[in-house]
Amino acid sequence: MSERAHELVTFDNVGLRYGTEPEVLRDLSFTLFPGSFYFLTGASGAGKTSLLKMLYLAQRPSRGAIRMFGKDLITLPREQMPQLRRKLGVVFQNFRLIPHLSAFDNVALPLRVAGVRDAELTEPVTEMLEWVGLGHRIEAVPTTMSGGEQQRVAIARAVIGRPQLLIADEPTGNVDPEMAQRLLQLFERMNSLGTTVIVATHDINLLRSMPDSLIMRLQKGNLLDPTGALRYPPQIGRRALDEGIGK
Amino acid sequence: MKRPPLIGRSLARDLVPFGGKRVDRLVPRSRSRGPVPWVIAIMIALTVMAAAAGIALGNLIDRAESDLSGALTVQIIEANAEVRDAQAQRAAELLIADSAVTSVRVVPQEELAQLLNPWIGDTATSEGGIPIPALVDAELAGVASAEETARLNALLLEEIPTARVDAQSAWLRPVYDALSSLRYMALALIVLLALGSAAAVWLAARSAFSTHRQTIEIVHLLGGTDRQIAQIFQRTVAFDALLGGAVGLALGSIAIWLVGGRFAAIDSGIVTGGNLRLIDWAILFAIPLGGIALAMLTARATVLSALRRML
Numbered sequence: 001m002s003e004r005a006h007e008l009v010t011f012d013n014v015g016l017r018y019g020t021e022p023e024v025l026r027d028l029s030f031t032l033f034p035g036s037f038y039f040l041t042g043a044s045g046a047g048k049t050s051l052l053k054m055l056y057l058a059q060r061p062s063r064g065a066i067r068m069f070g071k072d073l074i075t076l077p078r079e080q081m082p083q084l085r086r087k088l089g090v091v092f093q094n095f096r097l098i099p100h101l102s103a104f105d106n107v108a109l110p111l112r113v114a115g116v117r118d119a120e121l122t123e124p125v126t127e128m129l130e131w132v133g134l135g136h137r138i139e140a141v142p143t144t145m146s147g148g149e150q151q152r153v154a155i156a157r158a159v160i161g162r163p164q165l166l167i168a169d170e171p172t173g174n175v176d177p178e179m180a181q182r183l184l185q186l187f188e189r190m191n192s193l194g195t196t197v198i199v200a201t202h203d204i205n206l207l208r209s210m211p212d213s214l215i216m217r218l219q220k221g222n223l224l225d226p227t228g229a230l231r232y233p234p235q236i237g238r239r240a241l242d243e244g245i246g247k
Numbered sequence: 248m249k250r251p252p253l254i255g256r257s258l259a260r261d262l263v264p265f266g267g268k269r270v271d272r273l274v275p276r277s278r279s280r281g282p283v284p285w286v287i288a289i290m291i292a293l294t295v296m297a298a299a300a301g302i303a304l305g306n307l308i309d310r311a312e313s314d315l316s317g318a319l320t321v322q323i324i325e326a327n328a329e330v331r332d333a334q335a336q337r338a339a340e341l342l343i344a345d346s347a348v349t350s351v352r353v354v355p356q357e358e359l360a361q362l363l364n365p366w367i368g369d370t371a372t373s374e375g376g377i378p379i380p381a382l383v384d385a386e387l388a389g390v391a392s393a394e395e396t397a398r399l400n401a402l403l404l405e406e407i408p409t410a411r412v413d414a415q416s417a418w419l420r421p422v423y424d425a426l427s428s429l430r431y432m433a434l435a436l437i438v439l440l441a442l443g444s445a446a447a448v449w450l451a452a453r454s455a456f457s458t459h460r461q462t463i464e465i466v467h468l469l470g471g472t473d474r475q476i477a478q479i480f481q482r483t484v485a486f487d488a489l490l491g492g493a494v495g496l497a498l499g500s501i502a503i504w505l506v507g508g509r510f511a512a513i514d515s516g517i518v519t520g521g522n523l524r525l526i527d528w529a530i531l532f533a534i535p536l537g538g539i540a541l542a543m544l545t546a547r548a549t550v551l552s553a554l555r556r557m558l
Binding site: 085086097110 | 461462464465466467468469470471472473475555558
């Protein structure tokens with residue numbers, strides 16, 4: 001098997017600037033491997049959300065090369081972007097739920113976009129909402145939900161299509177510790193089914209609860225990779241976690 | 248703890264359009280409708296009226312041209328009444344003997360006098376009054392072209408030096424030209440109204456796109472194609488255009504019916520020639536469908552153009 005076959009996402013010397021401002025991300029080079037679990041950490045303003053934006057195809061880099069699912073994103077025609085986006089699940093920091101749709105319709109949206117018929121939607125969507133503890137809020141619209149409930153709807157929407165890459169920006173920021181563990185268990189379950197997961201978080205407890213995960217640490221737009229775990233072949237282990245959060 | 252749900256099969260589906268009623272909710276109709284159906288209704292009503300006027304004028308011209316295309320009039324300009332009558336009879340004999348002529352009629356002097364009476368009074372019929380030319384109407388099998396008219400004129404001149412042959416359609420040519428220009432004006436009006444409708448839909452689609460930008464971005468990031476997103480707006484605009492088209496067609500039809508009634512009351516040959524036929528009504532009823540198609544295409548083009556600015 002070629003080395004490329006092990007790569008889900010590869011960033012090569014990627015930089016990002018908004019307009020004529022200085023670069024917010026500099027010289028990012030890393031690889032995400034299929035079936036791995038990553039935590040993305042860093043102080044506020046370090047560039048986590050900007051990096052995630054590039055990962056969920058909402059932002060093109062200013063320089064460098066990105067390969068995702070074997071496609072070169074720099075040269076990929078715009079018409080082929082939706083096919084890649086359907087392989088992603090995204091939990092946005094501000095949830096980005098559609099305000100006038102019910103919890104059911106928000107969660108069902110990725111399936112509808114992918115062409116699943118209404119008759120096939122009810123069971124998986126209902127099951128997913130029950131799993132995130134919102135079985136009784138199926139018809140509720142986001143404006144009547146608490147922040148925690150909205151976050152859980154956003155997570156359910158991100159995982160409902162069983163994405164190949166799950167990207168979550170602070171997914172447990174608005175939920176209690178018990179629900180945070182429950183959601184993390186959902187991510188682990190997705191991961192065990194083959195989904196690559198990347199979670200941006202400040203939550204030390206969340207990091208410690210998954211010692212075999214890989215840490216990506218951003219500092220002022222630079223990616224710290226003290227163990228080399230973000231390069232092929234990966235070095236997965238406790239040392240990466242300890243060194244990652246110890247910085 | 249209960250195991251997390253195993254979420255169905257992997258979605259290796261094709262990029263298919265949205266389906267189901269729930270998709271319509273992505274862009275709530277109550278928020279996007281606004282004045283668009285009423286603008287479309289006014290545009291469609293005006294278009295239907297302009298089209299009806301254009302079609303009626305066309306029918307009138309066609310009918311008149313068809314009636315008069317083969318008609319000729321021979322004037323015998325002779326002061327002596329007896330000679331004039333004899334020449335008129337001879338002209339009729341010569342014409343009917345020609346293979347191009349299907350019928351001939353010598354217009355009686357009484358009829359001519361009656362026609363001229365409003366202008367010259369009894370002078371034409373009184374003793375020693377103004378002599379008026381004799382007229383012979385002829386109908387040709389084909390069109391009374393300039394060549395055919397000249398040939399028949401030459402034929403008559405061999406025996407009747409005072410004869411002059413005129414094609415009736417030539418007299419009415421300036422009238423036809425004026426009516427044709429009105430027809431083109433109606434066509435130009437329809438084009439302008441179509442552009443106006445497209446502009447109204449364009450503005451509405453841009454406004455709706457701006458209002459629902461957040462929803463569109465989410466659908467876009469979830470893998471929605473430009474075609475799918477444009478389709479959401481097309482549906483909304485199609486519904487608006489359907490509503491506006493139905494109202495506009497009703498208003499336009501009522502106006503045509505009222506104006507048509509006024510013209511019918513004139514009971515003049517040339518006016519009744521402008522009556523709308525069944526096929527004409529079918530064209531008028533197709534205008535709202537054209538309006539819907541135009542509105543949908545405009546909405547699609549507007550939304551696709553806006554989407555192309557997103558990654």
